Amino acid sequence: MGSPLRYNVLVIGAGMSGLAAAIRLAHFGKKVAVLERHDRVGGLNSYYSLNGYDLDVGLHAVTNFAPRGASTSALSKIFRQLRIKPENFDLSPQKKSRIAFPGVTLEFTNDFACLEEEVAKNFPSQKDRFRKLVEAIRNADPYHPSAERRSAREAVSSVISEPLLAEMLLAPLMYYGNAMEDDMDYRQFVIMFQSIYLEGFARPRRGVREILDSLLNRLDESGGELKLESGVREILVENGKVYGVKLMDDSRIECDSVLSSIGLLETIAICPESSRREKKPAEGKLAFMESINILDSSPVELGMEHAITFFSNRENFSFRKPEEPVDVNDGVICVPDNFSYGEPLNCNMVRITNKADYAYWENINPMENLPRKRDWHSRSIEGAADYMPDIRDKIKFLDVFTPRTVRRYTGHINGAVYGSPDKVWSGGTALPNLFLCGTDQGFLGIIGAMLSGISIANQYLLK
Amino acid sequence: MSKSQLRSIVTDIIKSIAPDEDLSSLDPEKPLRAQIDLDSMDFLDIVMELRVRYNIDVPEADYPQLNSLASTVNYLMPRMQGV
Numbered sequence: 001m002g003s004p005l006r007y008n009v010l011v012i013g014a015g016m017s018g019l020a021a022a023i024r025l026a027h028f029g030k031k032v033a034v035l036e037r038h039d040r041v042g043g044l045n046s047y048y049s050l051n052g053y054d055l056d057v058g059l060h061a062v063t064n065f066a067p068r069g070a071s072t073s074a075l076s077k078i079f080r081q082l083r084i085k086p087e088n089f090d091l092s093p094q095k096k097s098r099i100a101f102p103g104v105t106l107e108f109t110n111d112f113a114c115l116e117e118e119v120a121k122n123f124p125s126q127k128d129r130f131r132k133l134v135e136a137i138r139n140a141d142p143y144h145p146s147a148e149r150r151s152a153r154e155a156v157s158s159v160i161s162e163p164l165l166a167e168m169l170l171a172p173l174m175y176y177g178n179a180m181e182d183d184m185d186y187r188q189f190v191i192m193f194q195s196i197y198l199e200g201f202a203r204p205r206r207g208v209r210e211i212l213d214s215l216l217n218r219l220d221e222s223g224g225e226l227k228l229e230s231g232v233r234e235i236l237v238e239n240g241k242v243y244g245v246k247l248m249d250d251s252r253i254e255c256d257s258v259l260s261s262i263g264l265l266e267t268i269a270i271c272p273e274s275s276r277r278e279k280k281p282a283e284g285k286l287a288f289m290e291s292i293n294i295l296d297s298s299p300v301e302l303g304m305e306h307a308i309t310f311f312s313n314r315e316n317f318s319f320r321k322p323e324e325p326v327d328v329n330d331g332v333i334c335v336p337d338n339f340s341y342g343e344p345l346n347c348n349m350v351r352i353t354n355k356a357d358y359a360y361w362e363n364i365n366p367m368e369n370l371p372r373k374r375d376w377h378s379r380s381i382e383g384a385a386d387y388m389p390d391i392r393d394k395i396k397f398l399d400v401f402t403p404r405t406v407r408r409y410t411g412h413i414n415g416a417v418y419g420s421p422d423k424v425w426s427g428g429t430a431l432p433n434l435f436l437c438g439t440d441q442g443f444l445g446i447i448g449a450m451l452s453g454i455s456i457a458n459q460y461l462l463k
Numbered sequence: 464m465s466k467s468q469l470r471s472i473v474t475d476i477i478k479s480i481a482p483d484e485d486l487s488s489l490d491p492e493k494p495l496r497a498q499i500d501l502d503s504m505d506f507l508d509i510v511m512e513l514r515v516r517y518n519i520d521v522p523e524a525d526y527p528q529l530n531s532l533a534s535t536v537n538y539l540m541p542r543m544q545g546v
Binding site: 028029076077080081083085086458462 | 480
């Protein structure tokens, strides 16, 4: 088998997709290592501790929550494929969430009938049309290679004749997994619709750490390796094939194949010039500012009773890079206490997410960074005033991260959490033994990411 | 290897893939997928587990022979000699 440092597969990036792929490969006897440049795993869904608080980045909630026994769901596919016991993720369902636009609110829970009733009540003329849309979504197979590529906006407005309802249905799906400005790939729309509305939200009491710990345990049990602080400087190519990688410290590791989860452009950037594609994919532009607010009292007692609120102050929801540093006119508010845990969480946390302009935050004078963050955080609470109380005098801990933070910790160009709008659904590249999984393969969201790693591993690396 | 040993080899594999399925009342003559919830990904995993655990390669053309528990056992019988 050659030198002991030769692997069957090197996975670049220890996020959800890379870890899931590595578990599959190791489970079936492949010699595999996951190379992570950061000092911890998680990628876009990671964690940190500050001032004694354990905090999550990324994950507000796990999507695709289905009750035990519903084995056709994407979530139960993941449990089976990774041989993880469902209880290990310790998922507790949300209480309720809502989509709130000027004058209209649609509440939804993990019981789809709730959203159906809300649509019928608020948009009586759309009741049957909504049913028709849902029927088409239930029958679609977005994971199929030949699935039709079309505009989600067109698909929705060809059935739903009330533009406000179309906007309201699209907003959460775009916020939780869309790399494209203004529109969405219909396949991605179907995946997100199923994962958020037809299934639903849940959260581990310990947040993303619970999920990452389960994945790491399985990787370890299966014999897969994890190398932290092992950023890849270059993918080594000879005679049109990958034969290894060079790490940041210039050491080399040889392998039969590489599976990259770090993004398409990000992967191209570490491939030799000669092996790059002719056509450069587009850069992602959608980036976010998020604030983590820990209050001195319960947000639930202040009237915040939804797990997740997707709001917009405009009837026309605009999903694009804002002109100003942060677009505070729409956003997502997450209250982790509003899930039905066995024992109440009472972490008193409120997270607020808004779209932000990467360039502004990247180029800011470092002396200005903190005051600007404070200023935009304050405006972000003002922007959400119709949907939450003014919590500014109740905050005992605050941390704000911007697209610059995302870029620094995840390596994503422009801090674009959902990557390039040009997805590579096949997972293949110009090189025969270099594959892509994760964000830029096309299945987004936390469950989509794991499925992406699993399906690319199955398709190409477990043959 | 006896039929009953082979049968438990197969049910152990299924149990490892789908721990939430009840296998105690499986009718060995009936198609597995009519009795328990196994999708195509789960089915492929049975094939892969056979390869990793017992070094048995099931070519795609033979997949129909893994239809029921009994047919799977019959299929594996001559191939598991000496394992």
